[in-house]
Amino acid sequence: MIANSNHARDIAYQLHPQTNFSLHEKIGPTIISRGEGFHVYDDAGNRYLEAMAGLWCAALGFSENRLAEAAAKQFAALPYYQNFAHRTSEPAIALSERLIEIAPVPMSKVLFQSSGSEANDTAVKLAWYYFHAIGKPQKRKIIARKRAYHGTSIASASLTGLPHIHRDFNLPLDGFLHVTCPHFYREGLPGESEEAFADRLAKEIEDLILAEGPETVAAFFAEPVMGTGGCVVPPKGYYEKVQAILRKYEVLFVVDEVITGFGRTGNWWGTQTYDLKPDMISSAKALTAAYQPLSALLLSEPIYQAMKEQGDKIGVFGHGYTYGGHPIACAVGLEALTLYEERGLIAGAQVLGAQLEGRLKALLDHPLVGEVRGVGLMWGIELVRSKATRQAFDPSLKFGLEIQRLAFENGLIVRALGDTLIMTPPLIITPEGIDNAVDRFTKALGLGLDLLATKGIALDKAA
Template structure:
């Protein structure tokens, strides 16, 4: 009765993001009640391996006493204070200094928000502000990739390259441009090498900049490894070639590290794993291991200098959020970063990633699997209807979603993203749990194949 009552109240009262609302009225929610490490348990007592770290974010699992105590200490000391107009708190100051210390490239300042979408919105505003301060207000167009994901607010959804975030929202906004997704398996041409593919995509970006006019193009947004687009890794030489084009036309590079920062790829930053040299970095999710909301934008010195000049001119930096640099969130983030460092969490990701590869690699032989790809603890399984032609199933067949649902019934949370099944367990997942992930995925795919 309890679960039915909760389900009924949910259907009557709550909107669920990224959910078919009509279907939700028929099936209702699965209500989670507790978590411990990489395991989450629903109100009926069934447990699941949380193979997606929530939304790529619960990097330290679902029950870390150090994070709970860090939050409690800050609640007892100073539960909230704003950072407008020369105010500050020690946790925020310490966190900003730490992020600058560990940044993958030299950065000057940190600006805090509460979500990845807010961070990417803020990055767009700072880019526009930067060029306006230089007397180039027309330099404001933003380039990003098809299948890239950068958030669901108005500006961040405009950067995003997923059609379902645009349909009937009248998005993207004008001036948000798209180029080819760097997925070699899907977008590479017959006989084309990865290097040649990267050269072609870099040339596509240069051609677009020239067609639009270099004086109108401000920035290029990229996830070091694409997450919600289906776990897409950059092909050989991609970012080096793209960076050369951006530098040639004074186009800023923004690394969206909302998913990839803090160990997900096996390094502190995805930019380190894949060789990005960004002018701005956005991060969130694993910054606090998702225990409380917090995001940050890391800002290079040239951009900060134009912000400084604008403050002299206007009299104030006209941007900010009520909960930016929230002291409890910053206290939890500081403790999270200490755990990553002191407990060797990030150092351990490489071996866990190798374990993931070893248990998922046999799936490549399955007739429904076209590709298994990944890095660190971020993996994608490409589902195909035909291995030779690489043809995907029709969207209305919903085969990846059926695999996702079968895995869930078997006790594993994974996520169907387009033609792929994504897996991104917490960074503290055990080798035995990884083995179970491989076993369940194999069983789920076989079950769906048998029913086709």
């Protein structure tokens, strides 16, 4: 490694999230230097088809001039102002209004933050605040799902159901409970139908509420489609059954749309795709197409009214962030929503998603592919050692990461989550781009078979 190069300086000075530090010191960073449409280029000039939209977020790709122009215009007019104590800016007002207009169910107010973690953290606090306001302060426990991802702040990490997010951080906090991941392929019992699976998982939630005491349970958090948990699509009837239980026991329903919001599932919201009726909705990522850090928490009218009355008792609502509702971020967000609508990208995600689905499901004949699951432009391909028994690869092999590496070496960026490879390309991807991505991925799978052969690892090819 060249002394004082960007690679050497990165290793010397920057700490990367979600990274193995010892490995990073050995291999160094991949430095992305520029973007063009749904492609990015590294500092050596190599071109990659970015089939992850960064981290599920760069919905308009990596070179949208209108977002840059919106930011520059606002930068010149008012580069920063805050939203505390009755003050605000025009972009924050306009974006709040627009979000309420396009909300999937009637919502009352928008509260801005800078990240999805902050939005979900805020939703936890507001659930507690709401029940204090209506005279039920003992309702504090929060239910989420195993394998869910809701962020990495203390509260949102407690919501998250991934062991490495908790381990050695003294998490989750007390009162954060987790139920079975609704992944039929992995969690369904032998001979169990998808409907029976949904019944069993709904009953698990009801049994947990009853065991803990309905008077102590405040909220249930769920992603319409689980993202970092492996692109898990809910079984048929799951949300209908779960929502009935939540209403029965006065448990708030918080829908995490940080990944699924703004077109990812083929609708504006995943809430629409699965007919959800949330009390709060968290959103981020594609809200600004990732060109600025911004999140928005949408609140229903009953929650707002209770908060207003509680604020009258206390004197002030004691929550907020310095950069929440940042005028540049809000201006970019407003332009991003305009572009989604002008260019028909929400409906386009259904058409392109159908193409991606068809190409990926054709891989079910491949000896490595156990399941293909997803909706819209959000897909996961789970790799298995045995298609017949669904046996996974030994975790020490890190086979998913090997396929991710092989794809990268062939100019394709996908993300390995365990042995599930994720494709969530920008909404601006073309039909040709989808074919190119799947062709490169298929090549990576072939190279993966060669890799297994060199290691002497045989697949169980029984049907």
